[in-house]
Amino acid sequence: MPELPEVETTRRGIATFMPGRILRELVIHEPRLRWPVPAGLPARLQGQTVRACERRGKYLLIRFDGGTQIVHLGMSGSLRRVPMQAPLRKHDHVEWRFDDGRFLLHDPRRFGAVLWHPDTDGPLLAHPLLAGLGIEPFDPGFTPEWLHGQLQGRRQAIKPLLLAGRIVVGVGNIYASEALFQAGIDPRLSAGQISRPRCARLHEAILSTLAQALEAGGSTLRDYVDPQGAPGAYFSLHAAVYERDGQPCPRCATLIRRLVQGQRATYFCPHCQKR
Numbered sequence: 001m002p003e004l005p006e007v008e009t010t011r012r013g014i015a016t017f018m019p020g021r022i023l024r025e026l027v028i029h030e031p032r033l034r035w036p037v038p039a040g041l042p043a044r045l046q047g048q049t050v051r052a053c054e055r056r057g058k059y060l061l062i063r064f065d066g067g068t069q070i071v072h073l074g075m076s077g078s079l080r081r082v083p084m085q086a087p088l089r090k091h092d093h094v095e096w097r098f099d100d101g102r103f104l105l106h107d108p109r110r111f112g113a114v115l116w117h118p119d120t121d122g123p124l125l126a127h128p129l130l131a132g133l134g135i136e137p138f139d140p141g142f143t144p145e146w147l148h149g150q151l152q153g154r155r156q157a158i159k160p161l162l163l164a165g166r167i168v169v170g171v172g173n174i175y176a177s178e179a180l181f182q183a184g185i186d187p188r189l190s191a192g193q194i195s196r197p198r199c200a201r202l203h204e205a206i207l208s209t210l211a212q213a214l215e216a217g218g219s220t221l222r223d224y225v226d227p228q229g230a231p232g233a234y235f236s237l238h239a240a241v242y243e244r245d246g247q248p249c250p251r252c253a254t255l256i257r258r259l260v261q262g263q264r265a266t267y268f269c270p271h272c273q274k275r
């Protein structure tokens with residue numbers, strides 16, 4: 001599944017091209033994504049200039065005069081630049097055509113979304129999909145003290161709480177498991193019981209796992225124009241615990257365990273990660 005680093009890498013990719021260019025045509029090859037692509041959108045956007053490519057959580061925000069396209073890559077999506085004459089592949093659902101460039105949303109499972117938020121509907125960040133999102137992990141306001149304050153009084157286990165994204169966005173299943181391992185925190189520990197120093201380690205671990213993945217993403221940008229770029233090939237983080245159940249912990253050689261929390265798999269070292 002595309003996680004925040006993949007989405008941020010996609011944003012950086014489209015942001016090197018789209019802003020300042022005129023969208024000649026938006027072509028909907030398949031409107032049935034997670035929600036239907038608004039039928040009037042191609043007519044609305046034809047001839048409009050892209051003003052900016054931003055991101056909030058895992059939503060790409062393509063800003064035009066008068067409104068913003070909200071794009072989500074779903075479970076399996078990618079948004080890549082392709083050569084002008086490259087044939088459409090199966091699962092290429094939405095196409096952005098410029099005079100000298102072309103982008104395709106490729107999404108085999110169709111859990112992605114292409115929506116439109118007109119400015120007349122109010123502030124973009126008050127949109128129902130965006131309003132409940134937590135702080136951005138690389139926002140200067142995301143500090144160890146702030147995180148500790150947010151966890152106070154919460155009885156929910158730390159792993160599903162991080163995964164929910166309402167405190168801080170972008171800590172998907174891989175990153176939550178890896179960050180808790182790095183910080184030495186048992187994923188079942190109540191969030192409110194995490195001490196200030198351990199919270200500082202968790203904060204550091206969240207930032208370093210995401211930064212590591214972003215760095216890996218930077219290298220995939222070189223393949224950005226490759227139409228053959230395998231859309232499912234997301235960044236491979238060098239995982240210490242994620243999907244390594246039954247294998248020895250890289251620190252202590254205890255076997256990594258898998259458990260299910262909130263219907264999502266969690267991987268951890270029962271020796272290194274303490275309650």
Ligand code: ZN
Pocket residue numbers: 249250251252253254269270271272273
């Ligand atoms: Zn261990």
